[in-house]
Amino acid sequence: MNYVDLRSDTVTKPSKEMRRAMAEAVVGDDVFGDDPTVNRLQDMIAEMLGKEAALYVPSGSMGNAICLKAQTVPGNEVICDRFAHIVNYEVGNVAVFSGLQTNMIDGLNGAITREQVGPLLKTESLHTPGTTLIEIENTHNRAGGAIFPFDEMQKLRRLADEFEIKVHLDGARLWNAHVATGIPLADYAKCADSVSVCFSKGLGAPIGSCIAGSRDFIENGRRVRKMLGGGMRQVGLLAAAAIYAIENNIARLADDHANARFLAEELSKIDSVIIDLDTVQTNIVIFDISRTNMTAPELCEKWKELGTLSLPISDSRIRIVTHLDVTSEQCEEAMVAFRKVVGA
């Protein structure tokens, strides 16, 4: 069956034009720093994010891991939202690889505030670990693609400066925040010492992320990447897909946001669905189906039988995500099928 695949924006397949760009990429050995396509991508990202340097890495998770490891020492504390990707979906990497203690707090739609973080900051002492990093995520995956308010990011930046600690921005979907708010990527990035951005989500490239920051941080990050086995050779083949994605697929994220809005509004008209429309700000929609007579996995299975793939994220909650491989017509089809499933 030709499914309408709403499980994630990571399911996109490279288009013919993207594949052509990959096939034609000029390559070299990137561990020697010799791959011109990787170097071009890194320069583009550093420029877009207003940072001194950038580094291509295989995945968003590796990007986050490198950023945390390169800016901390084992035994430090990192403060982040309770539902941050780094603590929920990266297999304990923060503890295992970087040896960090996490202090997780309840953000509002994933956004933690200066007022919450300030009192928790610890200086290293005989008894306490030192807090050396604040981690924020924009947009926030588990909070349904909610945008981290820019003024709150700026306040956290000022707090970090006062206490001389670092800020890491998991910007896997920073593109979506940028398109939805019009705030320049570099303004967002200014709030952080290190930023990771993904090409394999809404931008539609098959693989890869970049991290960006100061030249010293990136040099340190390059060693950490090598330690993790993330030093790759003729990887310009993949970097070419990322360059294609940056040049062609950023502005169109607005279409994904409109499709997500359509799905959310249609879902909100169904009595047995509970959804907070305020959290639907970009391309992710999370809703509760506990008022139906099905669990989320059962409902997703029935929806699948009618041609739509979705993701149960708990017994009662489902996540759907729009992306460049789903059209507005397919979103309409998905809603027709959903109404049949719940008998609405």
Ligand SMILES: Cc1ncc(COP(=O)(O)O)c(C=O)c1O
């Ligand atoms: C916010 C966020 N950060 C990081 C990642 C990790 O990216 P990857 O799957 O490329 O490791 C994801 C993946 O969905 C994500 O949503």
